[in-house]
Amino acid sequence: MDYPIDTSGQFLAISSVLTGFSAIELQGTGSADAIWATATTIVGAPILGDLLTDCGELFEKSKDIDALEAAFAKRVIADPRYGPVAKNFIGAWYTGVWAALPSAWCDAYGASGSDGTFVISPTVYKSGLQWKAFGGTPRGGVPTGHGAWNRPPLTPINTNAPKP
Amino acid sequence: MSDPIVLKEEYDVVIVGAGASGSIVAHQLAKAGRKVLVLEAGRSTRDDEEGWASNVDTFHRAVAKVPNSAFPATQMAPQLDVLQFHNITPGVPDSSGYAVQHGPLPFGSDNNRSKGGTTLHWTGIALRMLPNDFRMQTQYGVGVDWPISYDDMKPYYELAEQELGVSGCVEEYLIPVKDKKKYWGDYQYPMKKMPQSYVDLRLKDRVDGLKLELGGDDYEVRVVPTPQARNSDPNPDYKDPVTGKRGFTPIGTQGDPLRGERCQGNSCCPAICPSQAKYSGLRSLNRAIAAGAKHGKPVTVRCQSVVSKVITDPVSGRVTEIEYITYEQVSYPPPQTFRVKANVFVISAHSIETAKLLLMSGIGNSSDQVGRNLMDHPTMLTWGLMPEPVYPFRGPAQTSAITAFRDGAFRKDMCAFVLPIDNWGWIWSSFSPEAYVGGAVGGGSFGRKLRQSVAHDVSRQIALQWEFEQLPDPGNRVTIDQKFLDPLGLPRPQIHYRVQDYTMRSMEQAMRLSAAIFKKAGITDFTRYQPSDVVYTEYKGNPYTYRGCGHIVGTHRMGKTRVDSVTDSWLRSWDHQNLFLVGCGAMPTWGTSNPSLTMSALAFRAAEAINKDLDKQTPKPR
Numbered sequence: 001m002d003y004p005i006d007t008s009g010q011f012l013a014i015s016s017v018l019t020g021f022s023a024i025e026l027q028g029t030g031s032a033d034a035i036w037a038t039a040t041t042i043v044g045a046p047i048l049g050d051l052l053t054d055c056g057e058l059f060e061k062s063k064d065i066d067a068l069e070a071a072f073a074k075r076v077i078a079d080p081r082y083g084p085v086a087k088n089f090i091g092a093w094y095t096g097v098w099a100a101l102p103s104a105w106c107d108a109y110g111a112s113g114s115d116g117t118f119v120i121s122p123t124v125y126k127s128g129l130q131w132k133a134f135g136g137t138p139r140g141g142v143p144t145g146h147g148a149w150n151r152p153p154l155t156p157i158n159t160n161a162p163k164p
Numbered sequence: 165m166s167d168p169i170v171l172k173e174e175y176d177v178v179i180v181g182a183g184a185s186g187s188i189v190a191h192q193l194a195k196a197g198r199k200v201l202v203l204e205a206g207r208s209t210r211d212d213e214e215g216w217a218s219n220v221d222t223f224h225r226a227v228a229k230v231p232n233s234a235f236p237a238t239q240m241a242p243q244l245d246v247l248q249f250h251n252i253t254p255g256v257p258d259s260s261g262y263a264v265q266h267g268p269l270p271f272g273s274d275n276n277r278s279k280g281g282t283t284l285h286w287t288g289i290a291l292r293m294l295p296n297d298f299r300m301q302t303q304y305g306v307g308v309d310w311p312i313s314y315d316d317m318k319p320y321y322e323l324a325e326q327e328l329g330v331s332g333c334v335e336e337y338l339i340p341v342k343d344k345k346k347y348w349g350d351y352q353y354p355m356k357k358m359p360q361s362y363v364d365l366r367l368k369d370r371v372d373g374l375k376l377e378l379g380g381d382d383y384e385v386r387v388v389p390t391p392q393a394r395n396s397d398p399n400p401d402y403k404d405p406v407t408g409k410r411g412f413t414p415i416g417t418q419g420d421p422l423r424g425e426r427c428q429g430n431s432c433c434p435a436i437c438p439s440q441a442k443y444s445g446l447r448s449l450n451r452a453i454a455a456g457a458k459h460g461k462p463v464t465v466r467c468q469s470v471v472s473k474v475i476t477d478p479v480s481g482r483v484t485e486i487e488y489i490t491y492e493q494v495s496y497p498p499p500q501t502f503r504v505k506a507n508v509f510v511i512s513a514h515s516i517e518t519a520k521l522l523l524m525s526g527i528g529n530s531s532d533q534v535g536r537n538l539m540d541h542p543t544m545l546t547w548g549l550m551p552e553p554v555y556p557f558r559g560p561a562q563t564s565a566i567t568a569f570r571d572g573a574f575r576k577d578m579c580a581f582v583l584p585i586d587n588w589g590w591i592w593s594s595f596s597p598e599a600y601v602g603g604a605v606g607g608g609s610f611g612r613k614l615r616q617s618v619a620h621d622v623s624r625q626i627a628l629q630w631e632f633e634q635l636p637d638p639g640n641r642v643t644i645d646q647k648f649l650d651p652l653g654l655p656r657p658q659i660h661y662r663v664q665d666y667t668m669r670s671m672e673q674a675m676r677l678s679a680a681i682f683k684k685a686g687i688t689d690f691t692r693y694q695p696s697d698v699v700y701t702e703y704k705g706n707p708y709t710y711r712g713c714g715h716i717v718g719t720h721r722m723g724k725t726r727v728d729s730v731t732d733s734w735l736r737s738w739d740h741q742n743l744f745l746v747g748c749g750a751m752p753t754w755g756t757s758n759p760s761l762t763m764s765a766l767a768f769r770a771a772e773a774i775n776k777d778l779d780k781q782t783p784k785p786r
Contacts, residue, residue, distance in 0.1 A: 139557075144559060145428060
């Protein structure tokens with residue numbers, strides 16, 4: 001499929017900052033193309049193109065991940081144009097669900113007829129980061145194997161409280 | 165609709181409903197060489213490997229993953245669904261779903277109208293009732309007695325546990341029964357206990373031995389492994405109740421006999437078991453079909469066939485014919501009506517549809533009990549965060565429970581209850597983990613902090629399910645009203661439902677007991693009930709929220725006399741001697757057992773009676 005924007009690397013890099021998972025972990029889910037294609041259809045190339053460009057600047061200017069997250073909080077998450085889109089990316093990566101964009105956002109930038117709340121695909125649901133984050137298994141997709149549920153997950157999970 | 169076409173083909177038995185109870189009856193009849201027709205209102209469920217995978221896909225595509233997600237209704241045969249339920253404004257029935265709910269409280273449980281029935285999405289918990297559950301009136305002066313006792317049911321429980329394939333450990337499943345030797349005999353379950361989850365084991369470590377007072381008596385908390393109809397390791401000590409042979413061969417995937425699997429921990433029981441390690445009615449139906457083929461009398465299963473009328477002979481009272489409507493999922497060809505004759509008729513369409521069909525046909529109701537005594541296990545949740553990670557959302561839905569309150573002297577004043585430990589965190593109380601993530605992201609959390617808070621909080625989530633007994637209440641009932649029709653022009657069920665003080669008193673006590681358990685375990689309590697919850701109610705000024713448990717019981721109860729019951733203890737209609745009403749609706753009371761195992765045991769009883777009746781009519785050639 002041809003997308004209006006070259007996604008190689010850029011979308012994964014942004015998603016990594018948004019989700020707290022490395023680009024390699026994200027690539028491993030196999031969900032990037034489906035999430036990006038959904039956003040392209042619903043949000044459209046101009047806004048996504050601007051998002052990639054502006055985020056590219058943030059990457060260049062930020063010296064480390066702490067600075068990058070601070071910049072994203074201000075310039076992406078809190079931004080009226082990018083914020084709802086970025087939150088939808090996070091939701092899609094974590095839960096596999098694209099959520100209908102807020103009505104205020106649609107008033108400002110227009111609503112696509114394809115927008116709505118839906119599961120992007122069974123695969124994207126099963127690869128959801130919400131499960132990987134705490135060591136659970138997606139419902140009906142990636143079983144533990146018989147009896148393995150009686151001990152902690154094989155992959156260690158850092159379950160300490162997040163830094164304030 | 166055109167005039168009915170009368171089928172030339174006649175049958176020994178016509179069975180209405182291809183769920184577990186109908187399928188078990190079909191199997192037992194097919195083994196005896198009977199010619200059987202099974203009519204199913206909903207669609208024919210694919211259970212070959214590829215087809216089953218497509219059902220799993222259907223589940224995954226649902227945004228709100230609820231029990232019916234993998235098996236949606238057809239337009240023509242709607243079903244109750246948990247997404248249809250709302251709190252009811254007094255005096256304003258809620259007709260937005262398939263059932264019209266009159267309240268005062270909504271009936272919160274769903275069923276499934278497909279080949280395989282509601283066992284397509286049951287949790288698979290397979291508990292026998294306790295001896296006192298059968299004699300509530302005699303023992304505690306409440307409810308009614310069954311016409312039969314636990315001892316009468318015991319051999320049928322053994323047959324049902326074999327049919328369903330139950331995993332469990334008699335020695336470890338502690339229950340409040342005085343004479344355990346008499347209760348179990350030398351019985352062993354077909355398969356070994358389902359391994360308890362890490363959640364269960366961490367909780368067990370913290371609360372086992374805690375003494376709790378209820379009704380002036382002390383009860384000891386023990387987290388014990390729950391018997392369930394899900395494949396684990398076969399038990400070499402199991403003794404086949406029919407042949408006496410040792411050992412057990414589990415049945416797994418239908419489509420591929422080489423892939424019969426133990427439970428893989430797909431974390432998905434109440435919607436669909438991807439590995440088919442959990443029993444569904446499809447297993448019994450496939451056995452029925454195989455038995456029919458072996459005897460040269462094929463068991464015919466016809467889906468998308470909604471039974472609309474049961475026709476009786478006014479003189480003899482016997483059922484002569486059944487009328488059913490077939491439909492397509494497109495507008496052409498239009499629905500077509502058929503009539504079919506048989507010797508014996510079985511209605512096994514689950515509690516609500518069975519009652520509805522009797523009422524629609526104006527039959528079987530000389531006792532005025534049809535549709536009455538509808539019951540559920542109102543289920544209250546209490547939830548919190550464990551002081552350490554317990555890693556929920558892995559393994560089957562429930563592997564353990566606290567069973568101490570399944571029986572006791574308190575039952576003269578308030579109901580019994582059982583506390584399954586939920587393996588899936590706050591999924592039922594607050595749609596975790598999706599809603600947790602949604603809430604955090606909506607609040608502006610992202611990146612490493614988001615990941616870390618999901619890891620910290622969701623890994624500690626724990627919930628107790630408080631499943632409360634309900635007593636038969638004639639006002640809790642299914643009725644029909646010609647003003648409310650489904651797309652085939654048949655009446656939709658009207659449901660009248662409330663929760664008695666007998667149950668509310670235990671809910672009130674449960675809040676105190678929950679606090680004590682949480683304190684002992686070091687659980688931080690996050691339980692919160694609010695008026696926007698479905699189902700929200702108040703008792704003595706305090707808020708309570710409970711859910712339907714998917715346990716739909718009552719509506720055609722059996723009894724000792726035709727005055728106060730719909731069938732005899734063999735599930736034979738008092739009014740129509742060749743009509744059998746099989747299913748959860750037959751149970752007069754049911755304590756704290758999930759109903760499917762008892763329902764299956766009763767199906768074996770009914771099948772035995774039907775075979776005897778047919779033998780009397782047509783003596784077997786020697």
